[in-house]
Amino acid sequence: MADQEASKITHSSHLLLDQPLLRLPYELLRKNFRGAHFHFEKEASSVKNLLRDTATGSLDGKVSPDDVVKNLDTMLARMRGMKRKLSAYAEEEAHLFKQVDARVAHLRELSDMQTVEDVKYEAWSRQRLDRLLVDYLLRHGYNDSAQSLATERQMEDLVDIDTFVAMSKVRKSLENGSVQEALAWCNDNKKELRRMNSNLEFMLRCQQYVEMMRAGAELKLVEATTHAKRYIVPFSSTYPNEVRQIAGLLAYQPDTTVEPYASWYSHERWTKLADIFVDAHNKLLGLPSFPLLHIALSSGLSALKTPACHSSQATSSSQPSHSTSLTTSVCPICSTELNELARNVPYAHHTTSHVEHDLLLMPNGRVYGKRRLEEYAGKAGLPDGQFKDLVTGETFPSDKLKKVFIT
Amino acid sequence: METLAKDLAALSKMAGLAAAVDNIDQIIEQLSRARDQVAQARDPHIASMTMTKLQNPIKLGFDKVNDSLKDVASRNKKLGKALDKSFPLEDLPADHDAMANQPALINRAIAMHLLREGQFSVASTFIDEAQDTAASHHGLYSHLDSHDDTTSPEGDVLMGEDDSSQGDVPVSMTASSSDHQDLSSLQSQELQAKFAEMYRVLQDLKARNLRPAIDWARANSAELEARGSNLEFELCKLQYVWLFLGPGVNGLPDDEYNGRSGALLYARQRFGRFQPRHLSEIQKLASALVFAPNLGQSPCRSIFTIDSAFTDVASSFTREFCSLLGLSAESPLYMAVTAGALALPYQMKFTSRTKSRGTEWTTSTELAFETPLPKRMVYHSIFVCPVAKEQTTDTNPPMMIPCGHVLAKETLQKLCKGTRFKCPYCPSEGQIKDARQIIL
Numbered sequence: 001m002a003d004q005e006a007s008k009i010t011h012s013s014h015l016l017l018d019q020p021l022l023r024l025p026y027e028l029l030r031k032n033f034r035g036a037h038f039h040f041e042k043e044a045s046s047v048k049n050l051l052r053d054t055a056t057g058s059l060d061g062k063v064s065p066d067d068v069v070k071n072l073d074t075m076l077a078r079m080r081g082m083k084r085k086l087s088a089y090a091e092e093e094a095h096l097f098k099q100v101d102a103r104v105a106h107l108r109e110l111s112d113m114q115t116v117e118d119v120k121y122e123a124w125s126r127q128r129l130d131r132l133l134v135d136y137l138l139r140h141g142y143n144d145s146a147q148s149l150a151t152e153r154q155m156e157d158l159v160d161i162d163t164f165v166a167m168s169k170v171r172k173s174l175e176n177g178s179v180q181e182a183l184a185w186c187n188d189n190k191k192e193l194r195r196m197n198s199n200l201e202f203m204l205r206c207q208q209y210v211e212m213m214r215a216g217a218e219l220k221l222v223e224a225t226t227h228a229k230r231y232i233v234p235f236s237s238t239y240p241n242e243v244r245q246i247a248g249l250l251a252y253q254p255d256t257t258v259e260p261y262a263s264w265y266s267h268e269r270w271t272k273l274a275d276i277f278v279d280a281h282n283k284l285l286g287l288p289s290f291p292l293l294h295i296a297l298s299s300g301l302s303a304l305k306t307p308a309c310h311s312s313q314a315t316s317s318s319q320p321s322h323s324t325s326l327t328t329s330v331c332p333i334c335s336t337e338l339n340e341l342a343r344n345v346p347y348a349h350h351t352t353s354h355v356e357h358d359l360l361l362m363p364n365g366r367v368y369g370k371r372r373l374e375e376y377a378g379k380a381g382l383p384d385g386q387f388k389d390l391v392t393g394e395t396f397p398s399d400k401l402k403k404v405f406i407t
Numbered sequence: 408m409e410t411l412a413k414d415l416a417a418l419s420k421m422a423g424l425a426a427a428v429d430n431i432d433q434i435i436e437q438l439s440r441a442r443d444q445v446a447q448a449r450d451p452h453i454a455s456m457t458m459t460k461l462q463n464p465i466k467l468g469f470d471k472v473n474d475s476l477k478d479v480a481s482r483n484k485k486l487g488k489a490l491d492k493s494f495p496l497e498d499l500p501a502d503h504d505a506m507a508n509q510p511a512l513i514n515r516a517i518a519m520h521l522l523r524e525g526q527f528s529v530a531s532t533f534i535d536e537a538q539d540t541a542a543s544h545h546g547l548y549s550h551l552d553s554h555d556d557t558t559s560p561e562g563d564v565l566m567g568e569d570d571s572s573q574g575d576v577p578v579s580m581t582a583s584s585s586d587h588q589d590l591s592s593l594q595s596q597e598l599q600a601k602f603a604e605m606y607r608v609l610q611d612l613k614a615r616n617l618r619p620a621i622d623w624a625r626a627n628s629a630e631l632e633a634r635g636s637n638l639e640f641e642l643c644k645l646q647y648v649w650l651f652l653g654p655g656v657n658g659l660p661d662d663e664y665n666g667r668s669g670a671l672l673y674a675r676q677r678f679g680r681f682q683p684r685h686l687s688e689i690q691k692l693a694s695a696l697v698f699a700p701n702l703g704q705s706p707c708r709s710i711f712t713i714d715s716a717f718t719d720v721a722s723s724f725t726r727e728f729c730s731l732l733g734l735s736a737e738s739p740l741y742m743a744v745t746a747g748a749l750a751l752p753y754q755m756k757f758t759s760r761t762k763s764r765g766t767e768w769t770t771s772t773e774l775a776f777e778t779p780l781p782k783r784m785v786y787h788s789i790f791v792c793p794v795a796k797e798q799t800t801d802t803n804p805p806m807m808i809p810c811g812h813v814l815a816k817e818t819l820q821k822l823c824k825g826t827r828f829k830c831p832y833c834p835s836e837g838q839i840k841d842a843r844q845i846i847l
Contacts, residue, residue: 013751016752019499033480036479044472051465055461065451069445072439072442079435125741136517145532288499290504294506295499297747299778300743300749301747303747303749303778304784307799332737332742336733337739338739341512347798350777352791355789355847361845390635405810
């Protein structure tokens with residue numbers, strides 16, 4: 001039967017929305033390792049050099065025993081520092097593995113279910129909704145809400161609060177007009193950003209320049225020129241237009257109305273920078289560029305939507321608020337929460353009719369299934385042979401009803 | 408997933424960064440031992456000897472750390488491979504985000520979802536945060552907020568008591584709804600209070616206390632009746648049965664208001680107004696008193712098996728409660744997201760197929776592919792004209808012709824020769840004036 005087909009869970013494709021669930025901790029593991037490795041290389045080479053120098057120096061008699069002890073102390077301090085750092089990385093690694101474990105366990109629950117009618121599916125799907133909500137909340141910077149939802153639902157291991165909170169800190173700092181945090185982030189992810197051809201750092205440097213120009217004082221202008229020479233001019237072949245405009249900026253005051261200089265001076269650039277940063281961040285970690293909830297909603301709203309959902313007349317099978325309880329429930333698209341949101345999405349495509357059995361037409365033009373009419377008449381306590389319209393409440397004798405054939 | 412879980416179990420047995428930390432510990436040990444030796448001897452010769460001897464072990468130590476790090480790298484790589492194998496990466500549709508310019512509406516849907524799920528504290532945190540953000544955007548970039556201010560229903564409508572005039576009029580539209588106002592209408596606590604009430608009643612139902620539910624049903628009996636709902640009677644009936652079963656089952660105090668006499672008393676007080684409609688059922692309930700000593704064998708035993716009765720009335724209570732607020736019983740957000748997860752594969756299949764053919768589908772009024780959903784997620788009757796294979800809409804409504812067959816209006820117009828047409832499904836003929844529009 002077609003319905004069985006529709007409610008079957010195809011495991012390979014049912015988890016499309018859940019890809020970041022495992023991809024992100026994997027990316028973070030790699031990033032964590034890169035951090036550990038980088039730190040180790042840096043410290044190890046300095047300790048090794050110091051050790052070699054001390055040994056040769058001591059052999060040549062250039063380094064006194066006291067200095068040897070001092071150098072050894074330096075090495076020890078460095079090694080202890082390294083240990084501390086690496087322990088932190090190791091902890092993070094263990095934490096991430098725990099997350100991966102929890103997430104795989106969560107996804108595995110689904111593989112035991114064959115259809116969406118499975119009693120356990122609803123709980124699983126609800127948890128998925130909660131995950132998507134947390135993802136949405138975090139991406140919009142509603143961090144407290146996300147945290148409290150995750151705590152309430154006990155699913156901290158299934159959501160990526162830390163990652164997004166860190167991201168939203170940088171984003172907020174950009175929105176508040178500070179580039180420092182974003183530059184630090186660029187520095188942490190230099191190699192990857194270069195591989196992605198990200199223009200984030202360049203844009204941040206440009207903004208720094210713009211701010212120096214805005215400050216306007218003589219001294220600042222000199223500083224700005226030095227800054228431009230160091231950070232902006234090297235990119236003149238990659239971003240020729242921007243570099244040219246930046247150079248031209250020198251001739252315009254911050255209150256200019258001449259484009260493109262006015263938009264360089266505009267405060268909206270900060271919002272734009274924040275967007276560029278968020279894009280780069282998400283791309284770097286393999287995250288979709290917009291909330292997963294959006295993807296789920298736009299596909300789900302369409303799948304549920306019918307032409308009747310925004311119809312000007314109450315159809316017999318839909319009942320905004322004033323319905324009868326015989327029909328199962330108010331349609332989710334007709335419900336206040338989603339009605340407006342669904343207004344502009346396309347409605348679902350159907351090739352066959354889905355109607356009740358034994359349809360009867362009432363004199364007022366409304367059509368209902370026979371069983372539903374009988375049930376309603378019974379509940380309304382009507383005498384035999386009388387039927388009541390489920391929407392309008394009019395009653396008609398049964399001989400006024402006509403059979404309807406749907407082919 | 409099974410294989411992935413197995414791979415993962417194998418990977419977690421492999422050493423991680425912690426091994427590298429152990430190796431570092433060894434280096435620290437050697438260094439500090441050497442330090443102590445040199446410090447004690449304070450002799451240039453011993454110092455240089457120690458230092459020279461130290462070179463190799465330390466180098467080895469660092470090599471070990473390096474090896475551990477390599478192991479970690481290969482473990483990560485293996486994890487990546489395991490993921491690729493069991494969970495191959497597929498690109499999600501990312502070309503256009505239809506929801507991006509509707510944050511206010513999405514926020515409202517989420518706030519209402521949290522409220523209806525009974526997550527009141529999360530909801531209020533969320534409303535505060537969302538409003539703060541909206542407010543700060545108002546301050547900084549007030550011009551950005553001018554986006555479509557005309558297309559949201561005012562939140563108040565959904566909180567208003569249901570009255571009969573709303574039946575045919577879709578939720579009225581008013582002309583202002585920035586993020587700010589939308590959520591503040593939710594914060595006005597009316598909806599929250601409603602849902603809090605619903606949760607209190609449900610909680611009581613769970614504790615097998617029917618009174619609050621009965622009180623609510625009585626207070627709203629006019630609306631419930633208009634909906635053809637029997638909720639009040641069902642609740643009273645259950646209360647009767649509950650009392651009837653006596654203190655041994657219901658655990659209420661054993662007095663004149665409990666047990667069979669209590670049930671009788673209750674029936675006398677309450678059943679009167681249900682008589683016109685539910686006479687036969689009341690008779691059955693009353694006759695139970697006769698069978699009382701040996702209910703299990705009596706014809707009315709089915710009424711008195713109440714295993715699922717409480718969960719049943721709880722769910723119909725939720726449904727009625729939400730319906731009177733104009734809301735669906737299931738969280739629409741939950742339904743939409745679940746439907747989305749089911750429909751997404753079809754969408755991706757379609758896009759990949761059309762992309763490879765070079766023909767792309769642009770959003771119009773109807774999806775270009777089918778997204779089959781389980782039956783319980785189909786809420787409206789759907790009529791597809793059997794000739795045009797198109798769904799009927801407001802502008803192209805279904806028409807019934809005299810023989811009882813139904814066609815879309817446009818189809819009928821095309822079929823027409825002059826004022827007459829022949830039914831495509833049976834031999835009968837009809838006049839266009841005899842065709843009438845029907846409402847499914």
